[in-house]
């Protein structure tokens with residue numbers, strides 16, 4: 398195991414809704430970056446369809462997945478929204494115009510506060526406008542290059 402694999406995170410699905418076009422992408426590269434105001438950062442590969450949408454989006458939701466939602470995270474993390482409507486496969490609810498997929502245990506509604514290039518990824522900063530815990534349990538973790 399390499400040392401990078403020892404950086405554990407929660408597994409999240411980041412969702413957007415740009416002019417009615419909804420999409421979600423599984424991200425393991427998500428972290429808090431500011432206490433006050435509360436801010437988070439997500440890192441999205443330059444070639445992802447979500448990158449195109451996040452570049453246009455004003456808001457996004459970071460949906461932290463529960464341990465029972467491995468299949469949902471796997472689906473959103475292996476299929477591209479470029480040619481598939483991922484929200485047709487699993488149920489979801491809407492919060493402030495953003496989809497919250499089934500299996501979410503907590504979510505953050507963020508206003509996009511900036512972005513910058515980081516190698517082959519784009520880091521998007523989110524200012525947390527609203528947050529909610531739906532199920533008070535340990536999230537689906539990502540470490541050692543796998544969900545657990």
Ligand SMILES: Cc1cc2nc3c(=O)[nH]c(=O)nc-3n(C[C@H](O)[C@H](O)[C@H](O)COP(=O)(O)O)c2cc1C
Nearest residue numbers: 423424425426441442445446447474475476477478
């Ligand atoms: C567990 C898991 C974690 C992932 N983490 C990230 C990540 O942090 N950043 C990223 O760009 N892609 C990540 N991916 C890959 C994307 O989720 C995947 O390429 C997805 O299909 C892209 O969807 P899109 O083309 O609709 O944006 C991850 C995939 C999995 C299964």
